[in-house]
Amino acid sequence: MLLAVDAGNTNVVFAVHDGQEWRGRWRIATRADRTSDEYGVWLLALFQHVGLSPAAITRCAIGTVVPAALYNLRRLAREWFDCEPLVARSGLDWGYQIKVDRPMEVGADRLLNALAAHQRYRGPLVVIDFGTATTFDVVDGDGAYLGGVIAPGVSLSIEALHKAAARLPRIGIGRPQAVIGRDTVPAMQSGIFWGYVGLIEGLVARIRAEHGSPLKVIATGGLAPLFTEGTMVIDHTDPDITLDGLRLLADRNPTPIFHRTTLPDTLKPDPD
Structure with a gap:
């Protein structure tokens, strides 16, 4: 095992x-x-x-x-x-090209997500990982890793609001009933939730335009199901992408x- x-x-x-x-x-x-x-x-x-x-x-x-x-x-x-x-790092046999300027600097989780997403879904795609940072990783039709985008994670943004603004409380993340909040907490929840939906939709649109072809969008991470409910641009939600990447990498490389x-x-x- x-x-x-x-x-x-x-x-x-x-x-x-x-x-x-x-x-x-x-x-x-x-x-x-x-x-x-x-x-x-x-x-x-x-x-x-x-x-x-x-x-x-x-x-x-x-x-x-x-x-x-x-x-x-x-x-x-x-x-x-x-x-x-086996420790995941750029020098192993990934089964695809890592087409970035400094492969050694790419986080292992991003390479693992690219490996598993291509294996499971094929085609050009974007993997959005809702972790401590929110990352967007682009994979071409042959499975090559092309780079991506790193944005602050949802929890980091909530914590930053609480710490930097004396009168703003620490809040939980959830989908608000309305965009226009009628109190401080609903207004903050709207800003976080719909702000990140706007981030997702805006970056996916720009990535697709720059790539020049349709891209499937795969979401992973603990908050992926929540944000999938708020936008139509996410095609699949897959909680096991990173773990499957580790499994596939272990199968490709000698023990x-x-x-x-x-x-x-x-x-x-x-x-x-």
């Missing part, structure tokens, strides 16, 4: 794939100082809850945009599952060899 680890700025998602389907998904808040033992004790309790054995894990793939978290996630794979993890006799050396922090 494959243990897939998607470490984002807000949450780390762990998932197990048995070759046919995902057997479980669990998330924990991202903390760069969280130790491998903390991850291990927490994760094995969840394994037991769904009837999974840690001995069944034979492969591990990690995708992270938080370099400081990688050290302990690697230790988790080595110490708790006796396997060397790294883990030597327990060299464990102390391999646990030194990576320079990257």
Whole structure:
């Protein structure tokens, strides 16, 4: 079985794939100082809850945009599952071209989204990921990654409003009943929700015009279903895009060899 680890700025998602389907998904808040033992004790309790054995894990793939978290996630794979993890980075065999100026700087999540979206939906497409940042990633008809757009995430915008304006409260995100808010909170909710709908529709229109051909639009991330309700430009909502990208990447690349006799050396922090 494959243990897939998607470490984002807000949450780390762990998932197990048995070759046919995902057997479980669990998330924990991202903390760069969280130790491998903390991850291990927490994760094995969840394994037991769904009837999974840690001995069944034979492969591990990690995708992270938080370099400081990688050290302990690697230790988790080595110490708790006796396997060397495959770490998603631009130098691996992705099965497509990365047509940007600095491939090494592209977040692993964006490359994983491009890989899985092309595999599942084909055709030129845009993947919108509603994470800590809201990203728009463009993939051509051959699956090549062409770059994209990075905008502040919804939660970041809400927090910025609350912190920068003394009289504005912290609000939850939801679809307001009306665009014109008749009180402070409804007005803020309208600005966030319909403002992001306008962002989505405006950027997709400009991306399509610049690309010069129709593009399918795929949405992922926790808030994708909410915003899909507010616009017609999103064609599909897919919560498993990043995890499927890790699975596909692990299938394309050789499983790294883990030597327990060299464990102390391999646990030194990576320079990257």
